[in-house]
Amino acid sequence: MMKSFIFGASGYSGAQLAALIQHHPNFELAGLGVSQHSQDAHKPLSDLYGQLKGQVDAILQPINESNLSALKNEMDLIFLATPHEVSQQWVPILAGGKAKILDLSGAFRLSDSQQVRAFYDFSHSDQALAESAVYGLVDWYADTIAGADLVAVPGCYPTASLLALKPLQQAGLLNEAAKPVVNAVSGVSGAGRKAALKTSFCEVSLQAYGVLGHRHQPEIAQELGAPVIFTPHLGNFKRGILATITAQLKPGVDDGAVWEAFHKAYKHSPLIRLIPGFPKLDDVVGSAYCDIGWKCQGQDIVIGSAIDNLLKGAAAQALQCANLVADLPMNTGLNGGKP
């Protein structure tokens, strides 16, 4: 059993990850950490999440820099489901030990240090460490992830977007003169577990935000290798992301070529379901699946992609990364999405 520790376990992604690890056949939930000043410190996780009562009753331990470094040789796997700034500070402390690090924040996703500064407002203290981070898009980079010491688990929107666009891009089917347009709607859990007027029940209603400036735009562009126009929206539901992507195919590219590109890309990805028609959000909520559907007309193509933002968009993909790092089959402990 590999000893696994989760920082930021009080958040939605961290708690979800704790539940997944609790049922994992090869991983042991060795500890849950929260910020030392958190009012949730010393509580069982199930005090915060009633649904976990009897499932994950482990105590949230307060973590500071001094007990942090001890963990790096005690643990086999360290997951950070922490704010970007916390990951940026803690990963260098945790690096270099026995533990492999899986960071669910955005701190180590962008490779261009200027973009890091522009979109995250910090610079990495250890640039070499930052450059060693492997982007954890498991259905595309399994081999590299398997050898990584530090995995930057992809963002929720980038996961949904890239899984839809990369098959076409890699097959050279997209017209490079036209930027793909990615419109996506996320459930409110994407904003994290906290008191905020913006995400209070009465204030939530479908609305675009972060238009032409969201930090997931450079992340998508970096991993796609091409610019996109990305518009995220907050939706009136708790979990899930639905991305609708409009792109232009190169002249002469037809339905058959598109079909082949998708099926070739995901023939070894049982948790990516290529469906007729367009995905319905609730079909993936609560599961690790990504559902993808599309339609072409002339050179126009519209692609739909749906994931659970806390699972395939965070905790489940982090677990897939950890499985790869641990040399286990990628979907160990997932069982698809238990419906």
Place this chain on the structure above:
Amino acid sequence: MMKSFIFGASGYSGAQLAALIQHHPNFELAGLGVSQHSQDAHKPLSDLYGQLKGQVDAILQPINESNLSALKNEMDLIFLATPHEVSQQWVPILAGGKAKILDLSGAFRLSDSQQVRAFYDFSHSDQALAESAVYGLVDWYADTIAGADLVAVPGCYPTASLLALKPLQQAGLLNEAAKPVVNAVSGVSGAGRKAALKTSFCEVSLQAYGVLGHRHQPEIAQELGAPVIFTPHLGNFKRGILATITAQLKPGVDDGAVWEAFHKAYKHSPLIRLIPGFPKLDDVVGSAYCDIGWKCQGQDIVIGSAIDNLLKGAAAQALQCANLVADLPMNTGLNGGKP
């Protein structure tokens, strides 16, 4: 035109009231006030409520005790949509001038000073003033309200509950040996406009709260003249209260007597709709109506009562009180519930 001022206009009830007064044929919206430390001070109300843009663009003025007392002779009507503690402190300052006062908080609803202390954790500085407050249940106390200087506008749950129970109680049809059981579900707006984990979108799900200890229990009992068991619930919707009330009829009381009690009670209340079947919440949301339906079987009776918590349960009933105080027809400016 009667000059009207609203304290606490940044809250859900206050903003709703501002919108109603803006369209009232006899009242003029003379000012909107917020706490002097509020971050909303100096903003137009429509900055907080996009739906009011072009409707109520008046500025939220910061209020402190010094500019408070000037208003009492400038205004004809002063509405307080403030926290209980603020009303408890400010009403004595505002009293004694030209302005009639309509307090939407719970500060002046309970007449027993021990209950005030037990349920609100304060005592009134001016007990005579507190005793002069008239309970603003308009469909029952119109005459007294018309002559009041200070009206305690009823709570949302008490409004829904009392409108359902008082006809039977007043007609002497209820078995006094059995306490009526009031179960009610409220939309999240009942918790007010604020950042709080408890009312953040992802945390809200149907749940009872304040069981056997909610401050609306003594308020219902006081105005009913009999004890009740009251269990409030938070529901996963923004607005509205549905109360389901189970009571025991005296031996011999039949359907006909119940029918007559309800119809007699509300023959002059066009905004109380006695319906066949049981009320559906959305039929009253956005309107000033209260819908009431019931069924008897032997001596058991189940009554359903539905209101919009921010309208009949707050702003619209406050406006009805103000109409009475101003010697206007009670429903002036309401048009029922514009669907």
Place this chain on the structure above:
Amino acid sequence: MMKSFIFGASGYSGAQLAALIQHHPNFELAGLGVSQHSQDAHKPLSDLYGQLKGQVDAILQPINESNLSALKNEMDLIFLATPHEVSQQWVPILAGGKAKILDLSGAFRLSDSQQVRAFYDFSHSDQALAESAVYGLVDWYADTIAGADLVAVPGCYPTASLLALKPLQQAGLLNEAAKPVVNAVSGVSGAGRKAALKTSFCEVSLQAYGVLGHRHQPEIAQELGAPVIFTPHLGNFKRGILATITAQLKPGVDDGAVWEAFHKAYKHSPLIRLIPGFPKLDDVVGSAYCDIGWKCQGQDIVIGSAIDNLLKGAAAQALQCANLVADLPMNTGLNGGKP
């Protein structure tokens, strides 16, 4: 008072229109009609819509072709909130009398008879009548509408889309080489009032539909004068449409030119609100407003547009058309959106 009759009054748009006309200062609700075989015939409208009890208790009259033609000289205004096929058959019968006709269906919106056949699967029996129909986009075609005998009230998606795109298109700011991408999410009421598995509560979840084939695509393109890629989605809410539109500006077009185009286009349209930031759906639900916001970055522009699909997207715009036809101020009877 102008006598007004509504066919299809049992549907969501028809019922909404009935409520608006009931409160209109110059129009009289002279009758409500439903199909002669409807199970709702002979019921008061408020039996179907509890919220209209005490507001619109008029009876739904069964209509057949024989009593149809009598109405054309009895009425001043005839509204059809009927299925496309019914409007296509009934409008020719109703035409030629005293009554002006306002058709909320899609039957008379497309001017190209081949497109009519392709997207509606019928041909008009009286092509000259069909060609005489005026497209009722009130904020753009007020003068023509004022003189029309037959108004084709725009579809919900086209209203939201065209109000966002026409200012830029008319000002010549759009790069014609790139089709605007219109992504829109509609509340379930857009699917009409009927029993269907697809719109049953448990089956509804955010999902694209009608991709690259929806009949509102040619309607938008026709009135914009340029092709678009339109992707509608069903959302998990009852009312409202939010459209997010991505387009390319011509080289050299900047923020200022865009600002001016929007403000010039709508300086006489008080119910179109040009807002900073992006519209939130609930800010327009229950009102006749259209909220529009946008952001530019280089030649990319993203525009958000929000309406209530049953109001500005149907009944309220039909009423605005009728006001124009009746030579009244366009917003008579609307009061913006009563919040």
Place this chain on the structure above:
Amino acid sequence: MMKSFIFGASGYSGAQLAALIQHHPNFELAGLGVSQHSQDAHKPLSDLYGQLKGQVDAILQPINESNLSALKNEMDLIFLATPHEVSQQWVPILAGGKAKILDLSGAFRLSDSQQVRAFYDFSHSDQALAESAVYGLVDWYADTIAGADLVAVPGCYPTASLLALKPLQQAGLLNEAAKPVVNAVSGVSGAGRKAALKTSFCEVSLQAYGVLGHRHQPEIAQELGAPVIFTPHLGNFKRGILATITAQLKPGVDDGAVWEAFHKAYKHSPLIRLIPGFPKLDDVVGSAYCDIGWKCQGQDIVIGSAIDNLLKGAAAQALQCANLVADLPMNTGLNGGKP
């Protein structure tokens, strides 16, 4: 592996059960049946439920009386997730073979034939068979269920209600002169998978139904051994039941006695969680748990009980019954509620 067949697998409970059996370590999903006239016949279950794609792709077989009887000796377990009337007709055909029968409908729950007629409008053709049915409330009747040939799996509301009330009733703590008042709110899935105006998205809003006449009232009373007043409500959510129960304790019964009654009753029921405070619905949705909390004040007690109506209220309890019948640990294949 025990061969298991599910009739009515196209419905919400049936499909949920199929997914559970698919992952059960000792049961094999041997077949899924639907009515021979169903339009879903010959489709994979995952065509109806996108979330089951890749999980349960088995074909829905059309069933008629002739192929019905063959199954009774082929199968080890036959589950009926069929309408009451279908179960009433088919169970006698299926009885008497090798297969144990688990009926999720209400057909065999009431033991009084007059009540069966009154509440289900039919009489059993084989009264002895009907009398042999064992009520499948697993946390109370495990021993009897283990020996049953025919199990009547409890209704959703009765499960939530009985689990809350039986501990007090069995311990003799309830004042028998006062009927417990059970108010419960169910998600829309409780109404089944079908096209109906009443459960269409736009029509659903919190509302009581079946007041003082719902067929779950006699079921609760029968198994409690005492009358209750039961008021069900439809809520605006897909899954889950929250029951709030108000009862009277006998004079002298205190908190401690209540605590002991609950803890004694469920000390061997790990999927019943006795919680401080009151249950939140979403804490049990998607899981097989029942959460129970309560508060006493004098002789008043209010109890909250929450389940997923399709799991503990249907499929998961059916599976628990099957485990008992198969001499397996009761919670085999459940893993509590996977969060």
